[in-house]
Amino acid sequence: MNTGLDTSFLTKLSKAKMPFGKYKDRYLVDLPEYYLVWYKNKGFPKGKLGEQLQSIYEIKLNGLEYLIRNIQKFS
Template structure:
């Protein structure tokens, strides 16, 4: 993981699926869990979804709060 990925979680939108347009950091836990079971996509979006899943699963979403823009 690189530090810029944490910032990307707060600006990159989900490009497809049920939650298209939702910021990755705001995706529901059950949706992230579905990807964890079924497989994450390849590329940047998959890397970011994997990171968000790990943060959510380990109850570390609070680490993103200081990075959120007002």
């Protein structure tokens, strides 16, 4: 049975860091919520980083960041 859950995406997301700016080298999951909301309103960048930022935004919005933190601990 395929659940549609891509664990490799979540593992990579848990290790992804911001590549530039004020929050350079911070894990995406550690970015402040207001920063992610700003990107949501401005528009997420295109490509992989944009997908990751949008995913982190949705994860935080739904109170699920503990899942990413658990993956960080065990991977």
